[in-house]
Amino acid sequence: MKKTALPRLMTLWLYLLLVILALPLVSMAVLSVNQSRYGTFPFHFTSHWYTSLAGDSVLIGALGTSLNLALQATIFAVIVGTLLSLGMARSKRFITVPINGLLLALLTVPALILAAGFVIVFTWFGLGSSSLGLVLGSIVTSVPFVVLLVSGRLRDLSPNYAEAAHSLGAGPLRTFLTITIPLIAPSIAAGAMLAFVVTFNNFAIQLFLLPIGVSTLPVQIYSSVRYGVTPDVDALATIIILSTVVLVVVLNWLSGNAAKLFTPQTKEADG
């Protein structure tokens, strides 16, 4: 079969695009195992930057803070987001439309502006630059992602499952715990992972709301790269990129394949 020029050109364009997209990430990974402190070539392999990273107590401390923050925010975001989705699934439009609008606004408003808003509001309540304020701000920014995933699943879920459970004698609580929750579990897990990643990376919120003397990883990295990107930051970035990729792959599996596992095949009707 003869290939025309256009599809070939498009294939080329696609590869070019992928290279451009991957270039910053790949170059960081390469420089993180290069001997030169100033990112110069020729390339000499070393794992020095990774070992020095392990000894950097400030960075490790910031990583701990970040993980801790992301974990706390995720737990609350999942609970709040799941309950919100369940509530919205049985609410009338005049309730769901404003809530959806608000959630959409949280997703689209620049984090910087949102963070500035938080600072103002939290100061009123005496929460300015406190750990509580930071966790609250992180929860608010990650709840929309949980709702997005869980609501989608609930919309697709046939009401017949819950009705079948009721018809078999199961009350509302039993039905909720043994039928509804297991059926939406993959989406809750996917929402949790997304919330975790979002909170972990939310630089603007953290920069504005961090208590004095505490640093999260993104903020710490920001302060070290102000004087140039060093290979140990490259090493850290590589680790973060790799773990994010793993998370995203798992997330994709959960929201795609795993969701399919729980979706019964509809039998084609007799014609």
Next chain:
Amino acid sequence: MAELTIHGVSKSFNGTQVLQPLDLRVGDGRFCTMLGSSGSGKSTLLRIIAGLEEPDAGMVRVGNRDVSRISVEKRNIGFVFQNYALFPHLSVLANVMYGLRARRTPRAVARKKAQEMLGLVGLGDFGDRAPTRLSGGQQQRVALARALVTSPDILLLDEPLSALDRKIRGEMQRELKRIHKETGLTTIMVTHDQEEAIDLGDQVLMLDHGVVQQDGPPEALYWAPGNPFVAQFLGGQSLGTGHVRGGGATARVQIGTLTLDTGQTDLTDGDQVEVFVMAESVRILENDENAGTNSFTGILKSLDFFGPFARADVDAGGIRVPVTMLSHDAGRVAEGDQVRFVIAPEGLHAFAGQRVA
């Protein structure tokens, strides 16, 4: 096991009346089929009986218990959904055990009972499987087992066979008959298939636009449809509008050149009536066969072969008469032939002054 009584039940959704106030009584151990096309309100009525939908007015009584204000989970019913609604995250056995566990039956007892019930529907070895890995017919059996294992007072089936292909459907139809016979459960089934309704039901409730069209044994509906809608739904085809000549047992209906004896005694002289014919009660006569009443001559316009039987259209003086015959008899005739045919009087139904729905 119990008798079901419905009194004055009605329902509307967003201002649209889907069920006009209706009464229904299904005797203990009877099999009632609710027949109608989509939008007839039959599924809504079933859901009201189950308690999945609340009626605007009226009363639902199971045995001598008024369940109108009782929630679904306390009604002790068995419900089989159109798409079966087997819990996809539970094994087949766990699905069947669910109702027993909800009634706080100890796990070991529940497991034993569920296993027995799976055996009864012929799926004894399938307990460990995931329901999604079963065929449509097998899922159907699991859904039945799940609904039956809790010994419900009544069994409700919402178009249980419509998702199955034709072959398995016949098999499941016999299975449903067998289970009904063995359990003696009062059963109510919703369907849009008249053959299914007539075969399975010993009482057929015909619904259209939320109004009961006829309620009775299947034979009564077939041989004496109460109105044009029922006649049409059960296969009747209109011959057109005619006039009644004479009255009582000697009444005849004149349509064009045809003078028809409908066997009805309730016709009034001079009335304008619409006449329906069941194509299977029209027979093409052999060449030398003696002609009695209701025999006419016409031109065979078309002949369609359907395997075991064939359908033909005969033009008798401008009136199109449908004929269904066994394929065995179809060889005798060809399109364009002049044929003589006879219509059995019990296959003709004349309705005065009623609009066809």
